[in-house]
Amino acid sequence: MSDALATMDLALPRAFAHSRRMAQEREVDSAVTWMAAHLSVAATGLRSRKARLIGEAAAARARTLADLAADALAERRMEVALALRSGGMSNADMVDALAVAGEYARRTIGLEPYSQQMACAAALIGGCVAEMDTGEGKTIAAFLAAAVFGLAGRCVHVVTSNDYLAGRDAEQVRPALEALGLTVGVVTGDIPVSPRRAAYAADIAYVSSKEVCFDYLRDGLADTFITGRSALASKLGRLLGAAARDDAEPLQRALDVAIIDEIDSVLIDEATTPLLISTNTKGDISEATARQALELAAGLERGIDFTVDPHGLMPTLTLRGERRLEQEVAELTGPWRVRLIRNELLRAATAAVHTLRRDHHYLVRDGKIVLIDQQNGRTMPDRYLNHSLSLMVEVKEGCAISGERKSLASISFQRFFRNYATICGLSGTVREVAVELHTVYGLRMTRIARRLPLRRDAAPPIVFSDRTQLWSRAADKAQALQARGQPVLVAVRTVTEAKRASEALHERGVIHRVLSAAQDEAEADIIAGAGARGTVTVVTNMAGRGTDIRLEAGVAELGGLVVLMCERNESRRVDRQLMGRCARQGDPGLVAEFISQRDAILQMLGPPWSKILRAWPRITSHAITRAQSICERRGRHDRLQLLRRDRQLAKVMAFAGGLD
Known part of the structure; x- marks a missing residue:
């Protein structure tokens, strides 16, 4: 390992957990807090270089293990686990652990991690948020980090967007994790209590953000309603070793490590969404x-x-x-x-x-x-x-x-995930919210370089006076691309616009599929086939996030997937996510943008802008960007307001054991 790498220790999760919590107790809008956040973002390049060096060293070390016999590799695994559990996690230990995990992945599931995936895992182990482009292999990066945490004796929750992704990711990497001597659990909405508890008892549990949060609330309700004790009494009872009734045994054994896939969606987009357990009343x-x-x-x-x-x-x-x-x-x-x-x-x-x-x-x-x-x-x-x-x-x-729903317990994602000793995560779109992630959660951003050069082209935006003209032109464009054999994603915001797009395509005789909230059950199926020759798919901003769009043979030679954006979203990050559906892993791709002066998001700017845009249509794209900034500021304000209210309520409720 190089001298440069030896001097670049990534912060240990347990070491910085206390300082992170102390930072979170400061007022989120104080000058010191915001300055620290901006300085952290400015240091992204240095952290990215550290992660890259560790990733390259781990990938090189993994190649030296390829010729080891199974017994020798198992002995090496035991040595690594012992080092992690006894001496902390130095960079040398991290390199060794990542190399061993990578070699087991190669032998069991046939996937040899790239150095970029190793670098991403190193960033996660260091308690960072990794921005890794769509299609670069985030599932394997999360597996590597989970494996190292598991070998170190930590309890790991790999948190995904939905049940389908939790099950899919767990089954993909299960052979490698089990070969490493780690147990794997999957928690989905249809699993009964006993198997659910067993899944959480595993070393690595794959679970959706919704399920892990609801199970936390269910544990709190079990303490209160089944044992008859207050939350504070239950906590004291566990601390003092008081015997618990079998039916009150918690589902979750610990909130230790959370590796959050699409972390910006969970901690930003859904931060203020209240999750409630309720009952119906008249x-x-x-x-x-x-x-x-x-x-x-x-x-x-x-x-x-x-x-x-x-x-x-x-x-x-x-x-x-x-x-x-x-x-x-x-x-x-x-x-x-x-x-x-x-x-x-x-x-x-x-x-x-x-x-x-x-x-x-x-x-x-x-x-x-x-x-x-x-x-x-x-x-x-x-x-x-x-x-x-x-x-x-x-x-x-x-x-x-x-009927009326009476709330029995509630919590927001923002408050829930702050209970973990270590949180980290990865997404393709982090930079826009890096300051907020540092301010609220103490998370630092690391940028992971692409494995192959980006081959995405962007056509100049075309502005239309109304949506009727836009859909006529969009249908013509999709028809021409389909005739050429090039696959197309027609991207919109709402179910209503998805229906309008479908009607326009039907009029042109364009065979297509629709993916919106109305067809969400077939999400993975539809999006996985969106790269086939001549396929036209109308998508809302859900766009099968987490599912690869693989190009059919011969499609790359035609120019790859085309993302035809026909409606802007309230968040620029969501627009970037849609653009990232094409040009993955070195494939070619094209983003074409059709903009209507009647776009719903322009209503954020008020009536005067309608006259301005009619006079100067060329500034429509800039006006939409301004409207998105307004929406993003409003969302940021709402999240910080919720954080302040939580802190104030926590102080008031401190005598009763806190909010939870």
Whole structure:
């Protein structure tokens, strides 16, 4: 190992865990905290070089193990594990451990890790967030890091976006992990309690972010409702060695190490999403009252009787609107007699009628309302609107009334993942949120270089005055590319626009498939075949994140996959993720962008911009970038506000054992 590498120790997770928690206790908007975050981002190049040197050394060391007999390699594995558990994790130990894990991967699953994947694993072991381009092999990088943590005796949760990816990734690397002497568990939504507990007891557990969070809440409820003790009493009982009842045995044995795939999606996009365990109760508002509210809301005028924040959904009644409501309900009884209740009812009804849109904010599936995540385009069957709003939407759509849901336990991803002793993760899009990740979670960014040069071309954006023109041109483009044999992803934001795209393609006779929240069950299947010759796939921003699009033989010679972006997302990171679907692992690819001056995101800028864009259409792309910046600032503000509220509440609840 080179002298340069020997002097470059990556921070040990256990060593910096305390200082990370101390940093998190400071005010997130203080000048010192923000300066430290920006300095950390500025040092990304140095950390990237450290990781690269370790990766290159580990890859070279792995090649020297190729000729070892199985017994000799097993003996080497035992030596590495003993060194990790007794002497910490120096760079030399990390290189040896990565080399052994890499060689076992080569022998058992036929995949020899590249030096870039070794470098990514080194960054993860050092407690960093690794930005690794789409298609560069993040699954193997996460496996390497999990293997080293496991050999060191740590309890590891590899956290994925959904159950499918958790199962797929675990099965891909299971032979290698088991050959290393490590046990592997998979936690998905359909696994019963006993096998679920056994999966968490494994050295390495693959689990979706939703499931690991809900199981944490279930453990808290089991402590409170089954044992009859408070959370503080339960914690003290475990600390003092008090015997626990079998039915109250926790599902999770520890929150030690979390390796989070697509970490920006979990810790940023979904940071403020509340995860709740709730029970149904009979609501106080009748269906008849809800119908009355919807009829009243239908007669209200936007801008006169109510206003809507362009960044939100819930309207605010104007003074005129309140007076009009008071007059129209003068003869009604019940909840309409109480000013606060009737105003809240009408706000919910107005949102259901005027702002919440079917196939954009929610789907109607099997007679039930299913919410759509606005960040990733996926359905959220386990999440609900607040009771009054949920009731209004159900009545509006003619669905069965679900009743009021009483919360038993809740937590946000932002608060939950801060409970781990070590968190790290990887994604293809980190740089835009690197400062926030450092500020909130104490995470430092490391950039992993591509294995092969990027061969992605970008065509100049084309601006259209309305979406009708845009879809006509997009259908022509897709038709021409399909005739040529080149595969196309037509990228949109919403289910509604996906339907419009599909209709336009049908009119041109273009055979295609659609991947949106309405077809989410076939996600992996659809996206995996999107690289076949002449395939046209309409996708929302879910876009099969985590699933490779492999080009069919001969497609690379035609120019590779074309991503036709027909609608911008609220986050520039999501746009980058969509662009990253093409030109993977040295393949060629093209990104073409069609922009409409009626793009939904431009509504963030307000009415004056409509006139400006009509006069100067060339600045439409810049206007969209400005609107995205506004959305990103708003999201960042909401996340920091939640963090402040959590800290204030934690201080108030400290006497009872804290928030959890």
